[in-house]
Amino acid sequence: GAVVSQHPSWVICKSGTSVKIECRSLDFQATTMFWYRQFPKQSLMLMATSNEGSKATYEQGVEKDKFLINHASLTLSTLTVTSAHPEDSSFYICSAKTLRFYNEQFFGPGTRLTVL
Amino acid sequence: TQLLEQSPQFLSIQEGENLTVYCNSSSVFSSLQWYRQEPGEGPVLLVTVVTGGEVKKLKRLTFQFGDARKDSSLHITAAQPGDTGLYLCAGGKLIFGQGTELSVKP
Numbered sequence: 001g002a003v004v005s006q007h008p009s010w011v012i013c014k015s016g017t018s019v020k021i022e023c024r025s026l027d028f029q030a031t032t033m034f035w036y037r038q039f040p041k042q043s044l045m046l047m048a049t050s051n052e053g054s055k056a057t058y059e060q061g062v063e064k065d066k067f068l069i070n071h072a073s074l075t076l077s078t079l080t081v082t083s084a085h086p087e088d089s090s091f092y093i094c095s096a097k098t099l100r101f102y103n104e105q106f107f108g109p110g111t112r113l114t115v116l
Numbered sequence: 117t118q119l120l121e122q123s124p125q126f127l128s129i130q131e132g133e134n135l136t137v138y139c140n141s142s143s144v145f146s147s148l149q150w151y152r153q154e155p156g157e158g159p160v161l162l163v164t165v166v167t168g169g170e171v172k173k174l175k176r177l178t179f180q181f182g183d184a185r186k187d188s189s190l191h192i193t194a195a196q197p198g199d200t201g202l203y204l205c206a207g208g209k210l211i212f213g214q215g216t217e218l219s220v221k222p
Contacts, residue, residue, distance in 0.1 A: 004158075034210060043204060043215040044159070093158050104149065105210075107158035 003027050004096050006108035013084055014116055021079045021111045023094030029074040030096035034105065035067070038091045050077045084115040118143040120205055122213030130221055132194050137216045139205035140187040148188045148207040150179055153215075159204055162190075195220045 003026040013019050023033055031052050036044040048069050049057045056069035066088075068080040077096075081088055091112055095105040121140045129135055139148065147166045151159035163172050165181035165188060172179045176199075178191040192199055197220045205213040 006158075041202070041215075041217055043212045046210050049210075091156075095158075104161060104164055105206075106161065107151075110156065110158045112156065 002098060002104075002106040004030075004094065004106050004108040006094055006111050008111060009109060010112040010114075012114045012116065015085055016083055018080055018082045019084055019113060021081075021092055021094075021113075023077045023079070023096070023108050025075045025096040025106075028096070028098050030077075030098065031074065032097045033071060033077040034095045034097070035069060035077075035079050036093045036095070038093060038110075040091075044093060047079075081113065084113070086115045089113055089115045118145075118208045118211050120207060120211050120213040122203075122205055122216055124216060125214055126217045126219075128219040128221065129195055131196055133220075135192050135195055135218070137190045137192075137203055137205075137218075138187065139189070139213050141207070142186065143208070144185050145207035146185070148181060148185075148205055150188070150190055151204040151206060153202040153204060154200075159202075192218075197222050 005024045007022045033050040035047045037047050038044050046059050047062045050069045050071040052071045052074050058064045066082055071077040091110050093110040095107045097105050123138050147164055149164045150162045152162055153159040163179045168183045168185045170181045176193045180189045200220050203216045
């Protein structure tokens, strides 16, 4: 149980284009999903908290107009990187929180974004 | 602001050796989680510790939560190459430690 999927697992795009990444909780309902960014050999940096049916909460320094988050259902959140630039290249990971107990998060496998 | 300090940040050992990774804070946490992440994959939850002084074992991995719930440790006995990866502690409002990059050489 508690499986989270992400799609695509990797994507290469041209500078200036937009890329959408999907995060799904496969066997549970997630009222809250989180989006992280991770640079090589570094820890996870929280970008935003996505709540079903409401606007996402962005961390300080994260541009909400550049990283659009939509949490349309209890099993799906999407992150759209708009007008991507090479500096947006990174590993993006989502996680979902269950209502079971103790703030446990379950992570997706991540999406490697490369902007040329 | 809650912070988690993890140490060491890098660890390279030989197969069969023991090691301990520490996760410290000046803040009290209601729970702490330990994750392991392999390159190109998302973190995988290893354990959640909740009670001060709690000790949990997962095969060769032993996790301990400090009595005051401000720190935690992960001890690996007889490390194997398959233990190689990035170990992360996390707690509170989605706060992660800096991570410990472990490399176990055969």
